[in-house]
Amino acid sequence: MSRVLTKVGLAVALPAVLFAIWWVATEGSDNFYVPPLREILQTFPDVWTWDRIRADVLPSLIRLAVGYTIAVFAGVALGLLVGGSRRVRAVLEPVLEFFRAIPPPVLVPVIMLFAGIGDTMKVVVIAAGCVWPILLNTVEGVRAVDSVLADTCRSYGITGANRVRHLVLRSASPQIAAGMRQALSIGIILMVISEMFAASNGLGFTIVQFQRSFAIPDMWSGILLLGLLGLALSVLFRLVESRALAWYHGQRRAQRGPS
Amino acid sequence: MTRAVRATPVILGLSGLTGLLLLVELLPYTGVVSADYLPPTHRIAAALGDELAEGAFWAALWDTLLAWAIGLTIAVVAGIVVGIVIGAVPVLRALTASTIEFLRPIPSVALIPLAVLLYGTEIQSTLMLVVYASFWQVLIQVLYGVQDVDPVAEETARSFGFSPWYRVRYVLWPTALPYVMTGIRLAAAVALVLAITAELVIGAPGLGSRIAVAQSSNAVANMYALIAVTGLLGVAINLAARGVERLLLSWHQSVRGEVLI
Numbered sequence: 273m274s275r276v277l278t279k280v281g282l283a284v285a286l287p288a289v290l291f292a293i294w295w296v297a298t299e300g301s302d303n304f305y306v307p308p309l310r311e312i313l314q315t316f317p318d319v320w321t322w323d324r325i326r327a328d329v330l331p332s333l334i335r336l337a338v339g340y341t342i343a344v345f346a347g348v349a350l351g352l353l354v355g356g357s358r359r360v361r362a363v364l365e366p367v368l369e370f371f372r373a374i375p376p377p378v379l380v381p382v383i384m385l386f387a388g389i390g391d392t393m394k395v396v397v398i399a400a401g402c403v404w405p406i407l408l409n410t411v412e413g414v415r416a417v418d419s420v421l422a423d424t425c426r427s428y429g430i431t432g433a434n435r436v437r438h439l440v441l442r443s444a445s446p447q448i449a450a451g452m453r454q455a456l457s458i459g460i461i462l463m464v465i466s467e468m469f470a471a472s473n474g475l476g477f478t479i480v481q482f483q484r485s486f487a488i489p490d491m492w493s494g495i496l497l498l499g500l501l502g503l504a505l506s507v508l509f510r511l512v513e514s515r516a517l518a519w520y521h522g523q524r525r526a527q528r529g530p531s
Numbered sequence: 532m533t534r535a536v537r538a539t540p541v542i543l544g545l546s547g548l549t550g551l552l553l554l555v556e557l558l559p560y561t562g563v564v565s566a567d568y569l570p571p572t573h574r575i576a577a578a579l580g581d582e583l584a585e586g587a588f589w590a591a592l593w594d595t596l597l598a599w600a601i602g603l604t605i606a607v608v609a610g611i612v613v614g615i616v617i618g619a620v621p622v623l624r625a626l627t628a629s630t631i632e633f634l635r636p637i638p639s640v641a642l643i644p645l646a647v648l649l650y651g652t653e654i655q656s657t658l659m660l661v662v663y664a665s666f667w668q669v670l671i672q673v674l675y676g677v678q679d680v681d682p683v684a685e686e687t688a689r690s691f692g693f694s695p696w697y698r699v700r701y702v703l704w705p706t707a708l709p710y711v712m713t714g715i716r717l718a719a720a721v722a723l724v725l726a727i728t729a730e731l732v733i734g735a736p737g738l739g740s741r742i743a744v745a746q747s748s749n750a751v752a753n754m755y756a757l758i759a760v761t762g763l764l765g766v767a768i769n770l771a772a773r774g775v776e777r778l779l780l781s782w783h784q785s786v787r788g789e790v791l792i
Binding site: 287290305363364366367371373374375378380457461465469476479482483495502503506 | 627643763
């Protein structure tokens, strides 16, 4: 019990100190752009009311969820195809490296051409940006399937969908999870960027709106909310991952244990 | 024989690239996508030629690379110094572990409005985003690296009375270097993404703002040409970072090879 308390204490101590420093340092601030933290926190509940959340935060999150889901399915499916064959991999590797190297936010103007400035554009931007890390990590994961397991599967005559499900996907899943984690932070960035470009609602749109109308404490509260959102999503991801990959983490711990 | 084996992936890879160029050339003719949205390859190539002939393009490229290099340098130096200080003091490490995990997922783009207010479209707003985003990549890797120090080596150095500076220089640094290099490689890629994003969204001078201008003036072929340039830049930075890594760590790989045997 006390160990848990110490852990929580250690975890909360520094953020608390940082916030305290922020509070004290800005308390008497008359800099227009850096308002006192007290003021930001006071504005927070006024700005982010339930209606605001439903009108602006929820649409953003739905776009993110839809785009991200599409990217996960497309990335894993393509990754299985590409990773399964040495020849396909050799043909596509430079092309994929090139597409991955393109900074995802420049997709926004391109996809605006095709899909206008509606919800479709944002979903496509998020999906198109998130798909690369998932795809490339799936390819790596499929490539690294344990050869003993692969041979065992072959001698037992496990082929087709069963092989993909029980052997390939299973052994690639830690890598896929790593790609999904990278994709999540890209997804959040693209969600905000696509809304900053052209939108009538959404978190990115609202924050830029505050900035343009010089509602500085409101803008800071938006930045704070974005930070909290990023944090919440990454914690959520880690929870899901540690449940889904419990077998893998256990194995790693067991392997590390004796040394 | 070996040459033939090694050449095959190169040929296959080149055929993949050629296939992409052909696909982009042919797609507009089939009517699947309009040539207004996706111009055929030869028009993109021509636009690229026009861009290369223009001084403004090179100025934009220079601005982007400058912001990238300065931002990356600041992030790497800060990341290494902070990482070693935190890593070397156990209390600090316990205190900061959670904070780092908390601060890292805060999307860097959340800072865009602030950067606009503080610096407008100056290079500083680009730098702010680049430094923030790439700092974490370096810091996390340095922390992993410091954790990896062999306790026996560390204690040996202590019992021989090495000063803290010598311990950092001769025990900690060689162990952490591979991690640091990984961190720099990741940070280099992130820094480019953020530099171009900042220019695109804020309008700070550089390739990103040139893309935004091409988009708003409906110069679609130029826009694709510029996007291709950013992609090539990303590939070049990746390759260069990998090359530097291999060069600096040649000793390390060989050491590891011996241990494995």
